[in-house]
Amino acid sequence: MGTPEFARRPLLDLAQSHHDLVGVVTGRDKPAGRGRRILSTPVKIEAERLGVPVFTPNTLKSRALHEALAELHPDLFVVIAFRILPESLFSLPRLGSVNIHGSLLPKYRGAAPINWALINGETETGLSSFLLKRDVDTGDVIAQERTEILDSDTFDSLYARMSEMAGPFLLKTLALIESGEAAPVAQDDSLACGAPKLTPQDGFIDFGFPATNVRNFIRGLSSKPGAWSTFRGKTVRILACEIADVVAPTGTRPGSTLADRKRLLIACAQSAIEVVRIVPEGKKSMDGPSFINGFRPEAGELFGQPVMKD
Numbered sequence: 001m002g003t004p005e006f007a008r009r010p011l012l013d014l015a016q017s018h019h020d021l022v023g024v025v026t027g028r029d030k031p032a033g034r035g036r037r038i039l040s041t042p043v044k045i046e047a048e049r050l051g052v053p054v055f056t057p058n059t060l061k062s063r064a065l066h067e068a069l070a071e072l073h074p075d076l077f078v079v080i081a082f083r084i085l086p087e088s089l090f091s092l093p094r095l096g097s098v099n100i101h102g103s104l105l106p107k108y109r110g111a112a113p114i115n116w117a118l119i120n121g122e123t124e125t126g127l128s129s130f131l132l133k134r135d136v137d138t139g140d141v142i143a144q145e146r147t148e149i150l151d152s153d154t155f156d157s158l159y160a161r162m163s164e165m166a167g168p169f170l171l172k173t174l175a176l177i178e179s180g181e182a183a184p185v186a187q188d189d190s191l192a193c194g195a196p197k198l199t200p201q202d203g204f205i206d207f208g209f210p211a212t213n214v215r216n217f218i219r220g221l222s223s224k225p226g227a228w229s230t231f232r233g234k235t236v237r238i239l240a241c242e243i244a245d246v247v248a249p250t251g252t253r254p255g256s257t258l259a260d261r262k263r264l265l266i267a268c269a270q271s272a273i274e275v276v277r278i279v280p281e282g283k284k285s286m287d288g289p290s291f292i293n294g295f296r297p298e299a300g301e302l303f304g305q306p307v308m309k310d
Contacts, residue, residue: 001025002082010080011024075094080166116200118216140186211268
């Protein structure tokens with residue numbers, strides 16, 4: 001059970017293993033892009049290529065879905081980057097249901113663990129496999145695998161690396177279950193923190209934080225949906241930045257551009273960032289110098305001013 005690219009690679013590894021993959025449950029086809037072209041999920045595309053039966057229910061509480069999956073006599077459900085399963089569904093298989101989650105539980109329970117690990121400046125994250133229970137991401141942990149968060153990582157790079165890890169990690173988890181060596185351990189709820197879903201509105205950049213925090217925030221949302229701000233009444237997405245080797249003068253308003261002919265510098269709390277990649281509204285991605293050449297921002301112009309609509 002899975003939907004996005006993160007779940008596609010584990011599906012492929014599972015299909016190529018000795019396990020008997022009897023079905024795939026994924027999201028329904030949806031319109032996407034400017035042309036609103038109907039697209040299938042990455043998991044559905046891979047499952048159809050593999051010739052595996054695919055189920056795309058409107059609701060996971062569907063009696064028809066429950067009956068169809070029960071007829072497959074599954075030993076185990078594997079859930080990766082999917083929706084919350086009702087107990088009647090996750091308890092259906094003989095051995096229950098296993099989830100592969102993109103954090104070292106109990107840290108970062110929720111829909112966006114990779115984003116939040118970057119936003120919070122973590123230097124390490126990983127994968128956890130656990131048995132599903134009623135409360136989301138609270139089940140007993142079977143195994144974990146760690147990975148370093150590089151200073152150069154963005155959401156895109158970390159997401160891709162962890163997706164590659166997820167397939168082999170899933171097979172290790174299944175081997176523990178199959179051999180009877182799995183010894184699930186209860187999570188310590190006192191160490192838990194959340195990783196709630198991020199909406200486009202959550203991507204607004206607050207330059208009132210130090211440059212390190214601002215850079216981590218931008219890393220955590222790049223490239224999609226992208227951290228964003230405003231400039232001259234239009235939206236801009238900032239895809240990448242670095243901590244600038246300058247100190248904003250005392251009294252400089254956060255979000256102000258700093259005087260520099262070659263670098264796009266934006267003041268933060270007693271610090272500044274240098275914008276590396278930026279996407280102005282209606283235009284293609286460009287580097288900081290290209291933005292300077294095209295828009296010629298004056299020192300003191302503000303990023304983050306509210307956009308006034310007529």
